[in-house]
Amino acid sequence: xxxxSRGFKGRRRQEGISGRVxxxxxxxxxxxxxxxxxxxxxxxxxxxFTINGEVDAPKSWTWEEFRALPNETITKDIHCVTKWxxxxxxxxxxxxxxxxxxxxxxxxxxxxYCDGGYTTNLPIEDVTDGKAWVxxxxxxxxxxxxHGGPARLLVPHLYFWKSAKWxxxxxxxxxxxxxxxxxxxxxxYGDPWREQRYQGD
Amino acid sequence: xxxxxxxxxxxxxxKRLVWxxxxxxxxxxxxxxxxxxxxxxxxxxxHQPGQHLDVRLTAEDGYQAQRSYSVGSPPEDxxxxxxxxxxxxxxxxxxxxxxxxxxxxxxxxxxIGGYFTWQASQGGPLLLVAGGSGVVxxxxxxxxxxxxxxxxPARLLYSSRTFExxxxxxxxxxxxxxxxxxxxxxxxxxxxxxxxxxxxRIDSTLLEEVAWPSxxxxxIFICGPTRLVEAVATTLTELGxxxxxxxxxxxxxxxx
Ligand SMILES: Cc1cc2nc3c(=O)[nH]c(=O)nc-3n(C[C@H](O)[C@H](O)[C@H](O)COP(=O)(O)OP(=O)(O)OC[C@H]3O[C@@H](n4cnc5c(N)ncnc54)[C@H](O)[C@@H]3O)c2cc1C
Numbered sequence: 001x002x003x004x005s006r007g008f009k010g011r012r013r014q015e016g017i018s019g020r021v022x023x024x025x026x027x028x029x030x031x032x033x034x035x036x037x038x039x040x041x042x043x044x045x046x047x048x049f050t051i052n053g054e055v056d057a058p059k060s061w062t063w064e065e066f067r068a069l070p071n072e073t074i075t076k077d078i079h080c081v082t083k084w085x086x087x088x089x090x091x092x093x094x095x096x097x098x099x100x101x102x103x104x105x106x107x108x109x110x111x112x113y114c115d116g117g118y119t120t121n122l123p124i125e126d127v128t129d130g131k132a133w134v135x136x137x138x139x140x141x142x143x144x145x146x147h148g149g150p151a152r153l154l155v156p157h158l159y160f161w162k163s164a165k166w167x168x169x170x171x172x173x174x175x176x177x178x179x180x181x182x183x184x185x186x187x188x189y190g191d192p193w194r195e196q197r198y199q200g201d
Numbered sequence: 202x203x204x205x206x207x208x209x210x211x212x213x214x215x216k217r218l219v220w221x222x223x224x225x226x227x228x229x230x231x232x233x234x235x236x237x238x239x240x241x242x243x244x245x246x247x248h249q250p251g252q253h254l255d256v257r258l259t260a261e262d263g264y265q266a267q268r269s270y271s272v273g274s275p276p277e278d279x280x281x282x283x284x285x286x287x288x289x290x291x292x293x294x295x296x297x298x299x300x301x302x303x304x305x306x307x308x309x310x311x312x313i314g315g316y317f318t319w320q321a322s323q324g325g326p327l328l329l330v331a332g333g334s335g336v337v338x339x340x341x342x343x344x345x346x347x348x349x350x351x352x353x354p355a356r357l358l359y360s361s362r363t364f365e366x367x368x369x370x371x372x373x374x375x376x377x378x379x380x381x382x383x384x385x386x387x388x389x390x391x392x393x394x395x396x397x398x399x400x401x402r403i404d405s406t407l408l409e410e411v412a413w414p415s416x417x418x419x420x421i422f423i424c425g426p427t428r429l430v431e432a433v434a435t436t437l438t439e440l441g442x443x444x445x446x447x448x449x450x451x452x453x454x455x456x457x
Contacts, residue, residue, distance in 0.1 A: 003222065003308050005258040007300045010266050011292040024257070024267040026292065033427045033451055036316050038434035038444045083267050116444065146431055184315040185218075197255075198313065200217030 017087060020077055022192035025085040031147065032084055036180070039145045040115035040166050047150060049099075049134065050169035053111075056104040063150070067136070069094045074133060076156035078163070079192040091154055092137030096127045099134065099170075109173045112153050115166040120153075120179035121188065122162060124172070127155060134167060159190040159197070216246070218310045220257060225305045226280060231368045235334060236298045237273065237284045240307060247276045250341035251318035251422065251450075254283070254311030258293060268293045271338035271424075271450075272312060275345035284368060286334040317450045319420060321346055325353035326413050330403065330433050332360045332425025335452060336368050339424055347376055356383045358411045360403050360429060362390040385411050403429060405436045415441035424450045 011026075021027060044063040052058035061069070073092050079085045110127070113119050126132070136143050136151045143149035148165030155162045161181050182188050187196040195201055223240035230236050248254075253271045274282035287298040301307065319327065319342045327346070329339040336359055346353055361367045367386065377384040387399035387407065399407060413419045421442060423433050430449050438444050 003259055003306070004261055005296070005308070006305055008258045008260050008266075008296050010258065010260045010264045012264065024265065026266065033431070035449060037449055038438045038447050039431060040444070082269055146427070180316075185313065198218045 020087060021085050022079055023195050024197075025079055025083055025192065028084040028086055030084075031086060031089075032080065032082070033146045034080065034082060034161075035116075035146075035165060036118070037116055041145070042115050042150070042166070042168075044150060048168065049151070051099060051103050051172065052169065053171035053173055054105055054107045055172050059099075059102045066094065066134075066151075069098055072133070073137075074135075074154070074156075076154070078156050078160050080160040081186065081190070081197050085192075090139050091133065091135040092140075093133040093135030093151070093154065095130065096132040096134065096170075097130065100124075100128060103172075105172050107172050107174045109176045111171045111173055111177055111179055112164045112167050113169055113171060114164050115168055118164060118166070118180050120162050120164045121173075121177055121182060122155065122158075123176065123189075126158065131155065131157060157191075159187075159192050161186065162190050218313065220308050220310045222306045223281065223309050225301055225303050225307065228301075228303060231284060232366050234298075234366070235284055235286045235368055237282050238297060238301060238307070239274075239280045239282045240309070242281050242309070245281055246312065248272050248281075248312035248341075249315070249318040249320060250275060250345040251338045252312035252314045252341075253338065254281070254309050254313060256283075256293065256297070257308045257310075258296060259308065266293050269313070271341070273337045273340045273344075275341055275348050277345065277348040284334065284337045284340075314450075317422065317424075317448050319345075319422065321349035321351040321353060323420065324351075325355060326417055326419040327353055327355040328412055328419040328421045329355065329357045330359075330408075330421070330423045330425075330429075331357065332403075332429035333362075333366070334368065335423075335425030335429075335450070337424075338450060339422055340369055342422065343373075343376060343382065346382070347379065352381050354381050356385065356411060356413070358385045358387070358403060358407070360387045360389060360425070363388055364391075364393045364396070403433055405440070408433065408436050409440060412437065412440065412442075415443070418443070418446060421447045422450075423447065425452070427451050 047063045050060040077087045132155045135154045152165045153163045153167045223242040226241045227239035253269045257267045259265050270283040273284045285297045288294045
């Protein structure tokens with residue numbers, strides 16, 4: 001389609017970042033908040049992180065145990081389906097490689113589940129080999145509740161709804177099972193570089 | 202809070218969302234900073250009140266920008282209306298409010314979003330809390346409620362900076378002549394002389410006054426800047442409302 005919006009000039013991207021911003025996205029300095037309902041309040045004393053589903057033996061960590069796992073500081077660009085991208089965000093957390101190495105499994109998908117009932121689905125291929133983390137720090141501070149604290153998933157190469165807030169565990173599954181937004185018309189995979197925003201994109 | 206998931210699963214199967222052209226048939230100035238664009242969209246699938254659409258602007262050299270706008274019109278209308286607040290140094294909103302005119306075309310696709318929605322058939326009571334332009338998707342619900350002729354009790358608590366910033370003010374006054382709809386305004390920055398409404402940010406006392414008790418299990422929709430949405434959602438949960446009945450939407454950057 002070659003429709004031109006009469007009189008639209010637009011704000012061109014700054015030099016140097018153009019290769020980092022996927023189609024249809026704009027860069028923001030703010031950190032917008034997006035969620036479907038109230039921010040859950042889970043005390044750390046009862047917080048756990050669990051890997052279950054199609055695994056030989058489920059594995060669970062308390063907050064203390066989780067914080068004692070080897071962690072890293074990661075700097076990544078993030079892309080939200082509501083059109084904003086934020087560059088060079090700095091996170092602290094545990095690689096999913098570390099977590100998944102604690103269970104034996106032979107399946108290809110997972111569903112991340114969260115306080116508040118939110119879920120999202122991911123191919124395991126997309127969360128291994130240094131591609132995903134469970135993060136509890138942002139910009140050197142504990143992750144704020146409205147941004148998903150105490151801990152959220154970080155899968156920066158996919159649209160940010162895949163980086164589920166308030167994550168409490170991973171259910172490993174044989175099939176790719178649509179999660180919350182995926183069942184409401186959003187794309188199953190969500191690659192920002194291919195603009196996979198909605199089903200059928 | 203299993204509800205969140207169940208609701209997602211009952212959603213209808215999805216058709217591919219294609220870009221299409223809407224034609225501006227009417228422009229309505231709402232406040233000094235907001236305008237409603239009424240669009241004729243030939244292939245618009247009926248939306249649910251609360252849903253939004255995506256707008257895509259293309260410059261002559263092919264440069265594109267996309268943004269989301271809530272649909273303010275009810276599904277019963279034959280046209281699709283969006284209401285846009287002009288942000289001073291914004292890329293898209295000043296184009297929509299200042300440049301676009303009757304007869305111009307606008308590329309869009311939708312409707313999008315199936316969680317922040319309400320249909321009259323779901324019943325009530327309905328509690329709507331808005332800050333600024335966050336009133337737009339809630340207005341679609343209010344208009345739909347009126348068009349559907351259902352006697353669902355509804356309350357809108359609407360926070361604006363000043364009297365002049367109240368979007369849809371006269372229409373809300375008219376709609377509120379229906380005793381089933383109560384509209385409560387609060388003005389946070391300044392109030393005209395003799396203002397009888399509230400005059401502070403929405404806090405827990407104000408919510409207790411306006412909201413139905415949690416036992417009545419209202420459907421709750423909150424839309425506006427993040428700070429307002431966070432505060433109101435948290436307070437309502439503290440007042441005993443089931444988090445699964447509290448649905449939120451935020452509009453973006455500093456607002457969101
Ligand atoms: C689901 C959804 C529904 C929406 N519905 C509506 C709607 O009905 N009406 C409406 O007007 N907008 C709505 N928005 C917001 C809209 O999509 C744009 O973000 C908004 O119009 C700003 O775009 P812009 O290109 O003009 O500004 P940008 O170029 O994106 O931003 C310009 C500057 O303004 C700042 N800024 C951005 N947003 C705000 C804000 N809200 N308050 C203060 N400063 C800000 C930015 O940080 C930036 O510095 C909605 C957003 C979403 C995600």
